[in-house]
Amino acid sequence: MALRLSRSIVGEAEARAVSRVLLEDGYLGMGNEVRLFEEELSAFLGISAQRIIAVNTGTAALHLAVEALAPRGGGEVLAPSLTFVASFQAIAAAGCTPVACDCLPETGTLDLKDAEKRLSSKTFAVMPVDYASNPWQLDEVYDFATRKGLRVVEDAAHAFGCLSRGRKIGSFGDLVCFSFDGIKNITSGEGGCVVSFDAEVARRISDARLLGVEGDAQKRFAGARSWDPDVTRQGWRYHMSNIMAALGRVQLARLETEFIPARRALAARYREQLAGVADIAFLRTDPADFIVPHILPVRVLRRRKDAVKNALAEKGIPTGMHYKPNHLLTYFGGGAACLPATEQLYSELLTLPLHPGLSVQDVDNVCVAVQLALTS
Numbered sequence: 001m002a003l004r005l006s007r008s009i010v011g012e013a014e015a016r017a018v019s020r021v022l023l024e025d026g027y028l029g030m031g032n033e034v035r036l037f038e039e040e041l042s043a044f045l046g047i048s049a050q051r052i053i054a055v056n057t058g059t060a061a062l063h064l065a066v067e068a069l070a071p072r073g074g075g076e077v078l079a080p081s082l083t084f085v086a087s088f089q090a091i092a093a094a095g096c097t098p099v100a101c102d103c104l105p106e107t108g109t110l111d112l113k114d115a116e117k118r119l120s121s122k123t124f125a126v127m128p129v130d131y132a133s134n135p136w137q138l139d140e141v142y143d144f145a146t147r148k149g150l151r152v153v154e155d156a157a158h159a160f161g162c163l164s165r166g167r168k169i170g171s172f173g174d175l176v177c178f179s180f181d182g183i184k185n186i187t188s189g190e191g192g193c194v195v196s197f198d199a200e201v202a203r204r205i206s207d208a209r210l211l212g213v214e215g216d217a218q219k220r221f222a223g224a225r226s227w228d229p230d231v232t233r234q235g236w237r238y239h240m241s242n243i244m245a246a247l248g249r250v251q252l253a254r255l256e257t258e259f260i261p262a263r264r265a266l267a268a269r270y271r272e273q274l275a276g277v278a279d280i281a282f283l284r285t286d287p288a289d290f291i292v293p294h295i296l297p298v299r300v301l302r303r304r305k306d307a308v309k310n311a312l313a314e315k316g317i318p319t320g321m322h323y324k325p326n327h328l329l330t331y332f333g334g335g336a337a338c339l340p341a342t343e344q345l346y347s348e349l350l351t352l353p354l355h356p357g358l359s360v361q362d363v364d365n366v367c368v369a370v371q372l373a374l375t376s
């Protein structure tokens with residue numbers, strides 16, 4: 001089978017769970033499976049199920065989180081430019097302005113010094129992104145937010161299963177958003193969730209995912225509906241379905257036994273095999289953090305990136321680019337901002353194949369091809 005950059009790892013168990021919903025339960029919308037998925041996610045994170053709101057994409061999670069915090073008339077959210085466009089679109093969808101910040105050259109994560117320079121009277125939140133599953137300096141982000149009176153919406157789409165200095169991402173903080181799209185550390189087909197440590201905000205988001213119908217989620221979990229509801233705010237059709245939740249539950253059960261060890265072992269193999277290869281540099285991580293890598297971007301130095309990318313492509317090895325910085329996108333300023341570290345990293349970053357379906361031999365083959373490309 002051709003080598004893939006990333007892919008879902010689903011099989012018989014996921015198929016059985018989905019067919020149980022289709023053939024036995026017959027209720028495909030948001031019901032008992034979603035309630036169980038939220039409970040199992042909360043057990044995994046070690047938090048109350050009241051704090052978890054399952055939704056239909058990670059982007060919806062970010063949108064609802066920002067929207068729940070935004071002042072009337074909108075405001076500004078500081079976010080690293082080096083992220084999936086979902087982060088920026090989610091902020092914009094909430095009627096707010098994403099303010100693109102520079103990143104740290106060695107990690108690709110938010111540069112707090114640069115973020116501080118971009119504070120304004122309209123800034124109400126900061127959105128750190130665990131780039132390549134790296135929760136770099138998360139405590140410092142929270143300290144910064146406390147000092148400046150900001151809320152925090154973590155874009156933890158890459159970081160499900162990771163730990164920051166011994167604590168699971170999503171087990172502490174303010175608002176934390178996960179994605180369960182097809183290629184993330186676990187998938188529910190598409191999907192995501194918000195974790196909110198603010199009970200009032202959690203309630204608002206829980207209603208907002210179901211068109212703003214007050215208390216509808218709790219009724220659906222009890223197998224009922226609200227026939228005489230009130231709606232006091234804007235809401236969206238962002239809830240998760242039983243089909244998705246059934247799939248996600250199986251994936252969650254496989255995370256610690258299969259996906260975490262596989263992803264970590266393959267990433268460690270890349271580091272071993274490419275250690276000391278001139279012009280390849282790995283992003284820096286904190287040994288106090290536990291990383292479950294969703295993607296494997298490396299830096300290719302001295303302008304050799306295209307040479308490596310093309311040599312791999314010739315051998316049928318796909319590579320990726322995570323991400324074209326958002327400040328270079330037309331809708332988000334078209335390069336008006338100047339973010340030197342981000343632009344430098346953008347010229348260097350090349351994502352190598354990583355998913356639990358790869359073998360150690362696959363990784364070794366990629367590494368040999370990288371080395372050959374750099375020595376020829």
Ligand SMILES: *Cc1c(COP(=O)(O)O)cnc(C)c1O
Pocket residue numbers: 057058059060083084086087129155157158179180181190191192
């Ligand atoms: C995947 C991802 C998202 C969005 O999640 P979806 O579930 O695909 O909507 C947001 N931010 C980052 C950094 C992502 O990688």
